[in-house]
Amino acid sequence: MARKQRKKQEWENNMVETKSVADIVVDVILYICVGLVALCSVVPMWHVLMSSFSDGKSLLSHVGLVLWPVGGFTLEGYGMIFQNSSIVGGYINTIIYTIAFTVIGFLLSSVTGYALSRDTKLKKPVTMALMITMLFGGGMVPTYMVIRALGWVGTPWALVIPGCTNSMYCIMMMNAFNSIPKEMYEASHIDGAGHLSTLFEITLPQAMNMGSVIILNLAIGQWNSWMQAAIYVPNRKALWPLQLVIRQITSENADFLNSSNPNYSRYLIQFAVIIAAIAPIIIAFPFFQDKMEKGVIQGGVKG
């Protein structure tokens, strides 16, 4: 594939096709359309970023997109984040949940992937059982009842264990372990390594191409999730992740902006907290973009 692409590039560069007027028109339209899509994708975020640097009072009376800080540049909004205990608490909760969820989910997926990749009698029935869960699920309430019976409702366990792995991740890890040469397993066996050290010390590092895709998916998914928390810890605000705090702030604002004496700082803080919530992902994005892209392509091809 790489050779083909190189070849395609080569002839595209050497091509002596003269551009007609129609070609140029097509080009212009293309660049405008693609540029517009790209622009639309980031403008809302830019609006929030600039709003977060604005002055609360002028921001409230401002109508339309905020392309530049309104009423002078200030960091007031960010200062208020640190004074708001529910936001700080939510942020810390989200970090804890994300780490716990990702570690548990990744360990479970890789251990299962390894076990499935070995020749055992359980390989077929467990694969089958995993497939069935992809097809049919009990649904929201029966799952809630099971978690309630476990005593996890109102505790962080309900947020970090359910959904930390799924059939797809297990099977993706199985494929990763299967694609490691058989000789590697034999060699480590001859050297006296048991299954556990073969798994963690020898083969897992080689399966990390797929592993890192799963880690990224788990971490981003948990960082952005809100519904698990809305179902399992709705009344325990001390356990709320950041997304639930944001949801409350923005939905309360919608009501109280209509009141006669709105509080500017609360309007401003919502922009600052949104930026604080997406900043880690956006900043890290350039580093993991390639990996995630490859993950999508592989996942689609292997299915």
Added chain:
Amino acid sequence: MARTKELTGSARRSWKAEFRRDWVVYMLFLPIIIYEVVLHYLPMFGVIMAFEDYNVVDGYFHSPWVGFKHFIDLFTGEDFLQAIRNTVAIGLLRATIGFIAPIIFALMLSLINSKKFKRTAQTMSYMPNFVAAVIVCSLFTQFLAKDGPLTLLLTNIFGAENQNWFANDQVPVFWIIYTLMGIWQGVGWGSIMYVAAISQVSGDLHEAAAIDGATRLQRLFKITLPNIFPMIMMMFVINIGTALAAGYDNILLLYMPSTYNVADTVFTYTYRQAFGGGATNYSLSAASGLFQSVVCTILLVGSNAISRKTAGSSLF
């Protein structure tokens, strides 16, 4: 000693011998088995509560059995039928417009010569996919509020009535907004598969066509599209299969009691009956959830079979 069937590896040994030989691996199966049984298989049996008047005190075994009462309630009431209508409408919009958008975007990208421009545009278009649902929904709520930027744009340029668009309970408005929101979120990320498929189309074909005088647009329609068509078909079929299963959760963040008639879906109905605050009716919610699960399973299995027959490749 010719044997009709040669057994190899684990199948040859007895369970006991196997376990003695590889007990560590068998132990490694334990966590996933516990996880699957508790969190996936127990809930599957828990669906019997859809046939009971479930109450927490009596549990599964002692709650009164009522048979299909809840299903009859669902299908004779107005709310649930409305929810089905909205689910199907939004699902169809997303399986058509929402499906084509990333393909068009990928095709446009493939026609762009500047590698740098293409890469930058791609990176920018991925961004909405990584923004949390809560944030996306609150942004759209603000942008489409009475004096939001998008509402102003629609009013001033297209002459639409100035209004809070999410409070509009006219028929296609919410459906279209929700579909467009999904496209905004997913168009860049969804195009990755197609961009990859297009880049695998043989350069020789393009070269030969170019030498014969085919323009870029001609090559797009005569070479690129036919080459990725099987893959488009497969994705389409899979898309139909999963259309009703996922992607309705954002509605919880957008709808309000006055727009239930257009925005309520089976998923949100299920959620509201159990966790929406106010009176909870677990059994009714379980019944509605079971209905959704069964329909989704049928669609998924059906579309998978079609995909296997027509495109030669399938999800499982």
